[in-house]
Amino acid sequence: xxxxxxxxxxxxxxxxxxxxxxxxxxxxxxxxxxxxxxxxxxxxxxxxxxxxxxxxxxxxxxxxxxxxxxxxxxxxxxxxxxxxxxxxxxxxxxxxxxxxxxxxxxxxxxxxxxxxxxxxxxxxxxxxxxxxxxxxxxxxxxxxxxxxxxxxxxxxxxxxxxxxxxxxxxxxxxxxxxxxxxxxxxxxxxxxxxxxx
Numbered sequence: 001x002x003x004x005x006x007x008x009x010x011x012x013x014x015x016x017x018x019x020x021x022x023x024x025x026x027x028x029x030x031x032x033x034x035x036x037x038x039x040x041x042x043x044x045x046x047x048x049x050x051x052x053x054x055x056x057x058x059x060x061x062x063x064x065x066x067x068x069x070x071x072x073x074x075x076x077x078x079x080x081x082x083x084x085x086x087x088x089x090x091x092x093x094x095x096x097x098x099x100x101x102x103x104x105x106x107x108x109x110x111x112x113x114x115x116x117x118x119x120x121x122x123x124x125x126x127x128x129x130x131x132x133x134x135x136x137x138x139x140x141x142x143x144x145x146x147x148x149x150x151x152x153x154x155x156x157x158x159x160x161x162x163x164x165x166x167x168x169x170x171x172x173x174x175x176x177x178x179x180x181x182x183x184x185x186x187x188x189x190x191x192x193x194x195x196x197x
Contacts, residue, residue: 096145
């Protein structure tokens, strides 16, 4: 026959359980909430403007720290607050940097800046769905020109203008499915630009 002690755990053992549970909850609140608020946020791709780089419904983890210390680079994927309605979050690729002129003719993108006043034509061989549109835009000191990789179906800086630096939230550092670290990042080096004829 079992003793009462075996049937009912000692009071101090139940007390230890609740103390450990309380510690776990407090630790979770202290670490997880600040991490999600200030360091990394989840983001779900909504729409096809970045196809084929990102597909509708893909789950991303966004680094919200880097752009507090470093300037965004051309070719980086950016999560930002939509300038016309800051409650909405968009995902696009950075094409033009502050004080540059972005010139698009028949879908071809040329960048003009102090180093290349005659312009440099971007090599955008990663684009699968282009659009033969034309636009010229000169950026201010804290403005970035962004475009979706699916140029045929992306509402971006061609329509509603540049993204102010203050609207930037971060960059995706992880795509959960398929698992990819720093998804979508490309680098426009000087070799990937050709002089504009």
